[in-house]
Amino acid sequence: MHDTTVNEHGVDDRAPIARLMRRAAFGPRPGDLDGRGLDEVCADVLGGLADDGAEMPTDEDRDVAPAIAWWLDRMVDGPAPLHDKLVLFWHSTITSSADKASGAMMIAQHNLLRRHAGGNFRALLGAVVVDAAMLIYLDAAWSRAEAPNENLARELMELFTLGRGSYTEADVKAGAKILAGFTVDWDTAEVGVDEDARNHGPVEFLGESGMFSVDRMLDVVCAHPACAPFVTDKLYRFFVGTEPTEERLAELAALFTDSGLEIAPVVAAIVTSEAILDSAAGRPLLPIEWYATYCRTVGQRVGPDDLWNLELLGQLPMYPPNVAGWQVGPRWAASGLQLVRAGRAISSDDGAEVQFDAVSSGERIDSALARCGLVEIGAATRAGLELAAARFGSFGGGDQLLLALALASPEACCS
Amino acid sequence: MPQHIDRRDFLRLAGFSGTAALAGWGGTATTAAAACSTRPGLAPLAVSTLPATTTRVLVVIEMGGGNDGFSMVPPVDGAALAALRPTTMPDPAALVDVGGGVLVHPGLSALARRGVIAVEGVGSVTPDGSHFEMMRRWWMGDAASAEHATTGMLGRLCDLLDQGAPVTGLSIGGASSPALANVSAGTLGLPDPGMLWWLMDPDDDWSQTYCDALATMAGPSAGDSSMTALVRRNLASALESGAIVRDVAAQGDGSGRIAGQPDGALAEKLALAVQVLSADIGVRVIHVPFGGDFDTHEDHAARHAWLMEEFGAAASWFADELDRRGLGDDVLVMTTSEFGRRPAENGDAGLDHGTASTMMITGPVASGRVGEPVDFARLDDEGNPAVPVSLDRYIGGVIEEWFGVPATEVVDAEPLALGIGASVAVG
Numbered sequence: 132m133h134d135t136t137v138n139e140h141g142v143d144d145r146a147p148i149a150r151l152m153r154r155a156a157f158g159p160r161p162g163d164l165d166g167r168g169l170d171e172v173c174a175d176v177l178g179g180l181a182d183d184g185a186e187m188p189t190d191e192d193r194d195v196a197p198a199i200a201w202w203l204d205r206m207v208d209g210p211a212p213l214h215d216k217l218v219l220f221w222h223s224t225i226t227s228s229a230d231k232a233s234g235a236m237m238i239a240q241h242n243l244l245r246r247h248a249g250g251n252f253r254a255l256l257g258a259v260v261v262d263a264a265m266l267i268y269l270d271a272a273w274s275r276a277e278a279p280n281e282n283l284a285r286e287l288m289e290l291f292t293l294g295r296g297s298y299t300e301a302d303v304k305a306g307a308k309i310l311a312g313f314t315v316d317w318d319t320a321e322v323g324v325d326e327d328a329r330n331h332g333p334v335e336f337l338g339e340s341g342m343f344s345v346d347r348m349l350d351v352v353c354a355h356p357a358c359a360p361f362v363t364d365k366l367y368r369f370f371v372g373t374e375p376t377e378e379r380l381a382e383l384a385a386l387f388t389d390s391g392l393e394i395a396p397v398v399a400a401i402v403t404s405e406a407i408l409d410s411a412a413g414r415p416l417l418p419i420e421w422y423a424t425y426c427r428t429v430g431q432r433v434g435p436d437d438l439w440n441l442e443l444l445g446q447l448p449m450y451p452p453n454v455a456g457w458q459v460g461p462r463w464a465a466s467g468l469q470l471v472r473a474g475r476a477i478s479s480d481d482g483a484e485v486q487f488d489a490v491s492s493g494e495r496i497d498s499a500l501a502r503c504g505l506v507e508i509g510a511a512t513r514a515g516l517e518l519a520a521a522r523f524g525s526f527g528g529g530d531q532l533l534l535a536l537a538l539a540s541p542e543a544c545c546s
Numbered sequence: 547m548p549q550h551i552d553r554r555d556f557l558r559l560a561g562f563s564g565t566a567a568l569a570g571w572g573g574t575a576t577t578a579a580a581a582c583s584t585r586p587g588l589a590p591l592a593v594s595t596l597p598a599t600t601t602r603v604l605v606v607i608e609m610g611g612g613n614d615g616f617s618m619v620p621p622v623d624g625a626a627l628a629a630l631r632p633t634t635m636p637d638p639a640a641l642v643d644v645g646g647g648v649l650v651h652p653g654l655s656a657l658a659r660r661g662v663i664a665v666e667g668v669g670s671v672t673p674d675g676s677h678f679e680m681m682r683r684w685w686m687g688d689a690a691s692a693e694h695a696t697t698g699m700l701g702r703l704c705d706l707l708d709q710g711a712p713v714t715g716l717s718i719g720g721a722s723s724p725a726l727a728n729v730s731a732g733t734l735g736l737p738d739p740g741m742l743w744w745l746m747d748p749d750d751d752w753s754q755t756y757c758d759a760l761a762t763m764a765g766p767s768a769g770d771s772s773m774t775a776l777v778r779r780n781l782a783s784a785l786e787s788g789a790i791v792r793d794v795a796a797q798g799d800g801s802g803r804i805a806g807q808p809d810g811a812l813a814e815k816l817a818l819a820v821q822v823l824s825a826d827i828g829v830r831v832i833h834v835p836f837g838g839d840f841d842t843h844e845d846h847a848a849r850h851a852w853l854m855e856e857f858g859a860a861a862s863w864f865a866d867e868l869d870r871r872g873l874g875d876d877v878l879v880m881t882t883s884e885f886g887r888r889p890a891e892n893g894d895a896g897l898d899h900g901t902a903s904t905m906m907i908t909g910p911v912a913s914g915r916v917g918e919p920v921d922f923a924r925l926d927d928e929g930n931p932a933v934p935v936s937l938d939r940y941i942g943g944v945i946e947e948w949f950g951v952p953a954t955e956v957v958d959a960e961p962l963a964l965g966i967g968a969s970v971a972v973g
Contacts (some may be wrong), residue, residue: 270843270894278893282843285675300675300928372773411771453610464777466784467717467735470742473784477744477756509770511778515763522755532752536759541770541777 144169147407149506151176153546154370154406154414156212158424159504173403179213180249180395187241195234196435199448202241203441204433206423217248217398219419220369222448225259225291226456229449232264236320237449240264252362252392253353260287260345261313263320269454272315276330279307286454288352297357298337305334309343353392359384363397369459370398371405372414372546379405412545415463418444421472421544428503428538429482443471464544472544476535485530492520499533505542512540602948603823603877605832605864606700606725607812607857608684611841613883614897615904617850618651619664622915626922630890634846634897646913653854656862663907663964666917667934669885673901675928680884684937685725699941700831701728702956707949708732711828713787718815718834725833734787742788761785804867811837813860820867823877840883844894861908878909878948878966882937889922890929901930905940907964916964935962 145164152159155176163172185205187198205215221244229237240262247255259265260283266272271283284306288298312329315322333341337351352358363383367375375383383397390396416424422444426433441447445468446457476482487498496516500508508516516536523529537543616627617636628635641649644662654662670683685698697705704715708731715726715733726733744753764782767775804817815834822829838853861879868874886903902920918934925931942953942961953961 270896273894275893280843280892280894280896281675281898295674303675304928411773413771413773415773415777461773461776464773464780465735466780466787469777469781469784470745470788473756473760473781474742474744477753509767509774509778511765511767512763514765515759515761518762519755519759523752528752532756532759535756536763539760539781540763541774541781545771545774545777 144172146506147410148172149504150410150412150546151402151407152212152504153416153420153424154372155402156216157206157420158427160208160427161502164501164504164506169407173407176213176402177399179211180217180398181211182214182245182249183211185209185211185245187238187245189235189238195229195237195449196438198234198238198241199438199441200433200435202448203419203423203426203437206419207427207433213398213402214245214248217394218244219417219448220366221248221255223369223417223451223456223458224365225255225265226451226454227262227264227268227449228451232267233317233320236262236264236267236315239320241449249395249398250393252387252394253349255394256287256291256349256353257346259291260310260349261322263315263322266313266315266322271310272313273325273328274307274311274313275325275328276308276311279304279311279330281307283307283310290455292352292361293355293357294361297355297361301335302337305336305343306348308334309336309345309348359388359392362392363387366394366397367401367405370401370414371409372459373409412542414459414546415461416544416546417457417459417463418446418468419448422446422475424503424543425476425479425538428534429479429485431479431481440475444468444475445471469539469544473535473539476538477532479531479535482531482534483528485534486525487530487533489525492517495520495525495530495533499530499537502534503537503543505537505540508540508542512542515540601830601876603830603832603873604703604944604948605816605819605834605877605879607861607879607881608725608833608835609838609840609853609857609881609883610835611839611883612680612885612887612899613840613853613881613903614842614846614850614887614900615666615668615883615902615906616886616889616920617846618654618854618906619648619662619666619904620651621666621904621919621922622647623919623922627889630922631897632891633895634891636847636851644913647915648913651851651854653851653856654858654861656858657908660862660865660908661911662913663911663966664915664917665905665907665935665940665962665964666915666919667902668905668917668937668940669900669902669933669935671933671936673885673930673933675885675899684882684884685727697729698725698727699956700725700833701731701733703945703949704728704731704733704831706951706955707830709828711830713822713827713829715831716819716822716829716833718818718832726831732783732787734783745785745789757785806863806867808856808859808863810856810860812856813863816860816864817867820864820871823868823873824871842887842896843892843898844896846887846891846895846897865909875910878907878911878944880944881906882941888929889925889931902933902935907944907966911966914965917962 147169148164149159151172152163187201190197209215227237227240243258243262247258269283269286270280274280281303285303288306289295308330312325313322314325334343336343336348337355339351360380364375364380367383383400386400387397419441422441438447451457487495489495489498516533519532519536523532620635620641621627636651640652642652642655642658644650644658648662648664650657650662670680674680700715705728708714712732713734714731717726717735744756764778764785767778770778804820807813807817819832819834838856840853842849865874868877882905883903886900887897888900892898920931922931936959938957938959939962942957942959943964945951945953945956946961947964947966
């Protein structure tokens, strides 16, 4: 696959390793960049694709705050970063909100995504359309066939599977009928079926007609020619940050289809190629990705207090801004968010205790960069670090400054 | 009493303007960078030809989710709609008369002594039920063509009005709005100003060093990828603009809150808007995402009433505050929403996605109805009416009548006659 040309400092592979870990995981952890070859790191990263069976915990108050903190902690220092990354992808794409569904429902949905994240897409969809949080969030709970609510049917096709242009408004109405009849018990989060509210007649949906169960509906959706390219395109953009070429998309879509809509092979294909080889940093980090690196870098223990910071950064899990969730793209590099990040980077109490075991400015700067997992920086970033290193020594907060600057740098928010 | 930042600071910061502050919307990195570096963009109008009206301000309140304009300002000919909505319309006896033949939702009673223009029949003439597509059209301002794909409608307006101010267009709330994506004028999407403590305390060497180092880091750097270069440029404009706004918010008692300010997210944002306008730093367009959920698929009547009450209280307080500071004649407020809601109610006492809707303009205007009433007798297969007035014509009308500049630079549409110019002394 790749030559493991590691010199005594491991320098040759450090840049692609850092890039891989920012794209396919949540950034390099202490020691990840030291003397390891790319092949070894890649195998390690792919090993983290498997579901380790972890369950987001529910506490007796069924409060989501500790649950979200649990997930953030796994991003900072968990055993299976690629799996958690994939769960983040699904939560960012097939989303629901704790503003509408209960905490217990949102935690159950998260665990559903954990079980299916790297598995089969058809199975994932089947689980999601009967998930309590999703039924509540997209107004499908208690929807009746005679005047059904269209929200779930529409977003299922527009955002989860096919994209605009591949279905008609008539399909949305038909899909809404097929999905009618589910009920949700608010206290137990149990999903039930009200036979009186279900559709009992034939419909026409995506060019097929007759009697439709929810299963048949999802089969038809998944068999639609737009489905495989749509889903693989989203996966690609999430991991790489740019759009795939037509050829590459066709390749990945074929891989997805031929495997029977298995997610892991597509992710592995992307991770072992573009995530490493595409060296033009084109993927702004999602806010929570930057924040996980920040927590790890300053050595902060993750707790419910972090949720306020995540909200300010624009990505508090379980509270999506709208039904499109959070998509990778240049909007996360906007000016206003840079101000938030720069403010956060300099405000850490844990960061205030940082002191590098180094004397010269050059060594102190190298230490700061190593702490954040930054391998390559531009001239302007280096000049900024040198300015600060010259004005403040290690004692008196100078190393905290360097670390904050490294975290606030343009390089630290792109991969 | 109006507050002013130090003129020396203003001039110093104004010298930094011209950085492409593309605030980051959609597209690929290549598109974004190309928009910054190669697109000539709209040339700002020569200062000598600018009418005085270009010093006016437009506040755009974005009611995300699809506001039901038929509930906000019920149609004059209401019988057909009432038949389709047995449970979701406001009580006709409770509507409030704001003059000019305009009766509004009772939640907006606080606007009764203000001018309200109801703009009827507005929407995308090729409607689509998707929030994202419809919001994209509003932001981009060009339903048919992809020509303006990397700039937003409000962004183009800012480029046209640009007089070199560090911030011409401001979005208040979270990440920047794609509507402000532009080429040349300074724009900013704002976080909570309290977070900017580190930005300007000249007495603290340590935080001053942080700022100086960040500013150095934000200078041009050879070898950057186009995305990294974009991020670097955004950092530069962030530092310049954040300093101004931090100063503005720190005035008065330092809390950013104004006496008498109503509760709620909208009022908070309008309070910052008031302070920014008072500081007179050149902001001309303020985009305010409402922060409420207008997507009332269920329980419409109660949820919408709550939203109307918040809107009425905040908008009327905003107008009062502007009057107190002598700015009331210079600020126009317009609402927008990605679509309206369907005439017939659904089984959940709610309203699904619609097409045409009624928008609202308030400020130094005389009340009246403009646009074209919707024909409820002729509904399409989805149960929606045809859209008589394109969204582009609505914004075009505001640009021409309020700012006195050619709307066709910003949108490709014949401006709708709104009656703003007729009611306000121009000059």
